[in-house]
Structures are given as structure tokens and as C-alpha cells.
Amino acid sequence: MKTPFNPVLTAQPPTIFDVMSTLARELSAVNLGQGFPDRDGAPDVRAFAAKSLMENSNQYPPSPGLPELRLAVADHYRRFQGLDLDGMREVVVASGATEALMAAILGLLSPGDEVVMFQPLYDAYLPMVKLAGGVPKFIRLEPPHWRITPEALAKAFSPRTKLVLFNNPLNPAAVVFPDEDLALLAQACVRHDAIVVSDEVWEHVVFDGRSHRPIMALPGMRERTVKIGSAGKIFSLTGWKVGFACAAPPLAAAIAKAHAFLTFTTSPNLQRAVAYGLGHDDAYFAPMRQDFARARDRLAAGLTAEGFSVLPSQGTYFLLLDLQASCIDADATVFADRAAREAGVATCTVSAFYAQDPVRSVVRLCFSKQDETLDGGIERLAKARRLF
Ligand SMILES: Cc1ncc(COP(=O)(O)O)c(C=O)c1O
Numbered sequence: 001m002k003t004p005f006n007p008v009l010t011a012q013p014p015t016i017f018d019v020m021s022t023l024a025r026e027l028s029a030v031n032l033g034q035g036f037p038d039r040d041g042a043p044d045v046r047a048f049a050a051k052s053l054m055e056n057s058n059q060y061p062p063s064p065g066l067p068e069l070r071l072a073v074a075d076h077y078r079r080f081q082g083l084d085l086d087g088m089r090e091v092v093v094a095s096g097a098t099e100a101l102m103a104a105i106l107g108l109l110s111p112g113d114e115v116v117m118f119q120p121l122y123d124a125y126l127p128m129v130k131l132a133g134g135v136p137k138f139i140r141l142e143p144p145h146w147r148i149t150p151e152a153l154a155k156a157f158s159p160r161t162k163l164v165l166f167n168n169p170l171n172p173a174a175v176v177f178p179d180e181d182l183a184l185l186a187q188a189c190v191r192h193d194a195i196v197v198s199d200e201v202w203e204h205v206v207f208d209g210r211s212h213r214p215i216m217a218l219p220g221m222r223e224r225t226v227k228i229g230s231a232g233k234i235f236s237l238t239g240w241k242v243g244f245a246c247a248a249p250p251l252a253a254a255i256a257k258a259h260a261f262l263t264f265t266t267s268p269n270l271q272r273a274v275a276y277g278l279g280h281d282d283a284y285f286a287p288m289r290q291d292f293a294r295a296r297d298r299l300a301a302g303l304t305a306e307g308f309s310v311l312p313s314q315g316t317y318f319l320l321l322d323l324q325a326s327c328i329d330a331d332a333t334v335f336a337d338r339a340a341r342e343a344g345v346a347t348c349t350v351s352a353f354y355a356q357d358p359v360r361s362v363v364r365l366c367f368s369k370q371d372e373t374l375d376g377g378i379e380r381l382a383k384a385r386r387l388f
Contacts, residue, residue, distance in 0.1 A: 016352035020346045024346035027346075030373060032365040033364075036238045037317070038369045038370055042237060044277070045273050045277040049272070061266070064091075065093025065244070065266070069271045073278060074090070075087070076279075077229075083216060093242065093244050094263070096240075098241070099262055100245040102258070103262055105129060105197065107256075107257055108162070109133070109134050109163055111133025113160065114160040114162060116164040117137065118139045119354045119355060120354055121355070122353070137158070138356060139155075148177065148184055165199070166196050168202075169202040172350050172364040174312075183218060197228065198226065200227055201228065201229060204234050204289065205233065205315050207292070207315060208293070222248065225247065226255065228245055228246075242271060296367045298374050302374065306381065307326065319365050321362065321364075333351060339387075343381070344380045345376075347364065347381075350363065365377065
């Protein structure tokens with residue numbers, strides 16, 4: 001047999017989520033590592049999907065998505081974010097944001113093109129860019145504010161920059177980028193004639209009165225932004241894998257072509273149910289946000305009472321522990337390993353989200369869990385703290 005197999009993939013270590021979740025299972029640890037809710041999401045959307053499975057066609061839907069979902073996505077973003085999208089020409093439905101991202105990268109990138117990427121980065125980004133032959137150019141963001149600077153942009157962009165891979169709200173940093181940072185990035189994209197693939201899967205999970213501002217709405221960005229969304233995140237149904245890419249027609253057409261050869265289409269009953277769910281108004285989404293914010297506050301208060309220092313969480317399902325500020329003199333990987341093995345709580349290191357020069361003293365915790373899980377996590381993290 002001729003080896004190695006695909007070198008990009010064989011070089012990839014197991015993801016931090018696999019490592020920590022396997023450890024959590026083996027050790028029966030409380031799992032605050034992986035980012036999914038531990039109870040099921042939107043009951044009405046699930047009921048709609050179940051009914052649709054029995055009453056509607058289960059054969060291949062159109063490759064770019066069912067018209068009713070594409071129109072619902074456009075309508076949703078018009079009502080919530082003031083965008084003016086043509087559902088039939090500017091929305092492509094994919095099997096999760098993950099596939100939408102891969103389709104965008106494959107559809108838009110040529111081998112050798114440069115891609116500006118912000119660290120910390122979601123784990124799938126770098127292998128995707130490398131598989132497409134892209135050349136990553138990293139911008140390093142750091143705690144506590146994770147701000148984008150003109151200097152960092154100037155260093156990363158070049159005449160060869162084709163794409164920018166951007167994530168806002170940012171997993172794992174749990175920040176919503178301020179308007180000034182969005183403006184800086186938009187100006188850099190316009191100046192360098194670059195396209196932004198903007199992963200906005202956390203757009204509905206923002207707290208404390210914030211609202212999500214899509215970079216597509218900034219001057220000069222309408223024609224050069226691919227906005228990525230995920231029904232899995234919007235409805236807390238992470239296993240569904242229904243995502244969408246929204247972009248001007250030439251970009252959407254390129255993405256639709258890639259999608260046609262990746263998965264071709266996405267389960268029709270799930271598409272119908274997501275279309276139904278997106279039709280709700282904010283009275284439906286606000287309580288979900290409030291529940292997450294309450295869980296965030298419970299975890300933050302419990303950890304603070306135990307002497308931990310946490311960074312502000314403005315969005316996503318995540319809260320960050322600052323080990324250094326908590327007077328724990330250990331690398332996050334050492335802390336996470338001992339916390340799992342000796343104190344029974346699985347976490348996720350932020351260093352795992354860096355390809356180079358990682359931030360080493362921050363640990364990510366997922367708070368989209370029931371109170372007992374959070375309380376158990378706090379107790380075990382307090383035990384972990386006493387190990388150092
Ligand atoms: C930033 C980011 N992008 C994409 C995804 C994946 O979304 P999906 O499950 O819809 O593929 C996640 C999931 O955690 C994420 O955090």
C-alpha cells in the first residue's frame with residue numbers, strides 16, 4: 001500500500017475535543033470540555049422535523065437547499081440583522097456550518113492563494129485551508145481583550161490575500177468584536193480586494209443586551225462577504241448539521257458548485273423544520289439567550305467564589321479561566337490533564353486553538369449545561385485548583 005495517505009490529514013493530531021471527551025468518558029469526569037448543550041434543543045422545531053419526516057418527501061432536495069429554507073434564511077437575516085439577501089440566488093444550504101465553510105474555501109480558493117486567519121482558530125479551519133492548497137497567514141489575538149490592530153492586519157495582508165477566515169462571536173475567546181475592529185478588518189479587505197468568509201454561527205448566542213453585527217453590512221463588504229450560519233447553534237440542535245452560506249450571486253454560485261460535490265444536499269425534513277424555526281421572532285430567541293446567560297453567570301460566580309479569575313464572556317457557550325490571574329502557575333495543558341485525571345473534570349485548553357505561539361494560560365469551559373453539571377464542575381475545578 002502506498003503511504004502516507006493525505007499528508008494534511010495524517011499530520012493532524014486528534015482534536016482536543018476527542019481527547020478530552022474520551023478522557024471524560026473513561027474517567028466518568030464532568031465534561032465542560034466539548035461545546036454542546038446537555039439537554040435537547042428547541043422542542044417545537046424537533047416536533048416539526050418529526051412530522052415532516054413522515055408527511056413530506058424524503059428524496060433528494062435541490063442541491064442548494066429547499067426554496068422554503070433559502071427564503072426563510074433571507075427573511076430571518078432581514079428581520080434580525082437588517083440584511084437584504086435574495087434567498088434564491090444568495091443562500092446555499094449545507095450540512096452544517098462545517099460543510100458550508102469547506103464549500104466556501106474549496107469554491108473560492110485556488111492553490112497558492114493566501115488566507116488571513118485569526119488565532120485562536122476553530123479547529124477545522126486550518127486543515128480545510130491546507131486541503132484546498134491555501135497558504136495561511138496568521139494574526140494572533142490575545143487575552144484579555146482579543147482586539148484586532150491595524151499593525152497586525154498590515155503584517156498579515158498582502159497582494160496575494162484571497163480570503164480572510166473570520167469568526168465572530170469568537171470561539172473560544174467568547175468575545176463579540178467591537179465595531180471599530182470590524183471596520184478595520186473591512187477596510188483591509190476592501191483595500192486588498194479580499195473576500196471574508198465570516199463564520200457567524202454564534203450570532204444568536206450573545207449576552208447582556210448585545211446584538212450581532214454582520215461584517216457583510218459594513219461599507220464595501222456586501223459583495224465580498226460569505227456569511228456562514230448554523231441552525232445547530234441557533235436552535236441548540238448541534239447534531240442536526242444544517243448550515244447556510246449567504247453571499248452575493250457569483251460567490252454563492254461558486255460555493256454551490258463545491259457543495260454539490262461534497263454532500264450534494266441536506267436532510268429535507270431538517271431543512272423544513274429549520275425554515276419553520278427561523279420564522280420565529282425575538283420573543284422566541286430571547287429566553288434561550290437568557291438561559292445561557294444565567295448558566296454563564298452561575299458558572300462564573302461559582303468559580304469566582306473558589307478564587308478563580310474568569311474572563312468576560314460576551315457570547316458563545318464558553319467561559320474562560322485565566323490561570324495566571326487565578327494564581328495557578330501551570331501551563332493550561334498540564335492543568336487540564338490533572339483536572340481531568342485527578343479531579344474528574346474535563347476542560348479544553350485555548351492553546352489547542354493556536355497553530356503557532358499559543359496562549360498558554362487560559363482554559364475554556366462550556367456552560368451550556370444543566371445546573372447540576374455546572375455545580376459538579378465548579379466543585380471539581382476547586383479540587384483541581386488545590387493540586388497546584
Ligand atoms: C466557530 C464555529 N464554526 C463552526 C462550527 C460548526 O458548526 P456546525 O455544527 O453547524 O457544523 C462550530 C461549532 O462549535 C463553531 O464553534
